[in-house]
Amino acid sequence: MKHDLTAIFLTQNEVPEKWAEYHREVLLDSLQGAPLIVMCRKPMYWASERGFKVLQQDKPKSLSNIYWQLLRAAKIATTEYIAVVEDDSLYPREHFLQRPKKGHIGYNMNHWSLFTWGVPTYSWRNRRGNYSMLSERLLVIEALEERFAKYPNGTPERITGEIGRPMVERNMGITLRDVQEFETTVSIINFNHSNASDDLQLRQRKSLGEIQAFDIPQWGRADNLVLKWT
């Protein structure tokens, strides 16, 4: 089967070991054979043994680095589409089957956050997250090259954020990209944890999203799923 989408897996290799194993199982099942490029800090033998491209990250950990590594991987990929995979997010199969409109950055808005602290609760906020981005590869390259042409030493932390978020692109003084939001019937799960790049998560000061649930299709109860983060 010819795949037209490459998943780009961004990891600092800082997530708990058992979680990483669980995440890998879920990811490989969801990808259904689609190509994967891994951008990591440590060797990821499971990926290289399967023939996936594995590259070491070449800049220090930062928000800007996330997008730099995404750009590097997007340039290596050859498929028409790419999808971001983050090491703290679980993806349903159907996520990778989505194709946003041409010329639009796609975001899956069916995403639940699950905090590793506090009462286990799925929560949703009306916000686009990089972990749920799936777009035309050349459009992503164009958007990120524009950023790094303007900020060759990396984008400032306080204004760095997702492609297609108007506030981010306005603050950076770059082109505002068109976005198509879509929703899968099964959700993406994004864990919020204290190894993240987001300062609010690091300090466990992030608040739950406004829409909340305890038990959802496919992923089950929040208090069970959160136990996977070990």
Added chain:
Amino acid sequence: MDAMKDLTCLFLTMNKVPWMKFHNEKMLEAIGDYPLITISRLPMEGLPGIQIRQGEEQSHDKIFKMMLVGAKLATTDYIAIVEDDMLYSKDHFELRPPLDTFGYNWNRWVLFTWGEPMFSFKRRICNGCSILPRLELIDALEERYAKWKDIPHLLAGEVGLERVEKALGVKVRKFMPMYSKTPVVQVQHTFGTPGIGSPVKPGDTTDLEARKVRRRMGMMRAYEIEHWGRSEELIKHFV
């Protein structure tokens, strides 16, 4: 200002749903001491406040006409629309948009009375979730009815919804999504106003009654939510 004095609950019902007793118990718990105006087809025993009657006609147009009647009868700054297929939380009635903006609570789960019992969520506004500045509401509805004697089914819709107001050729009003801490639940059923469901497309001959079951669940779904518990338990009150 004392919040209890600035909002009136306006309860609209055609008395067709079989779960009225359960609904009213939950409604009275949630509205507490807020004034209540009920516009119903049949007398409603056990409800405080003002009651007025409405006739047999069931249409979207009539809903907005009844809202105008209720808004003129009330005296508070805000009106909260209460529907007989919505379960409300106390804090829903504590939401307040600015006085020139129609507020809609987005923390709304929908529970279908058919299919697998499951809560689902969509990012969209609904009349039963609205907290409306009264004078702005009167102004908006009077503008509509100055232009339209009766608003056709396909053009009727929420105040502040740009698509609706542009189609009606009236001023586009401000609206904002709000989120109550505790969710509200809307029951999707077949006793409601005919014609709900997907917009009619050219060549679509589905009748308005059948359209009631053409609604689709939101993509975000859950089996258990805060306050209301499990979907398979809550649905038992409605089937």
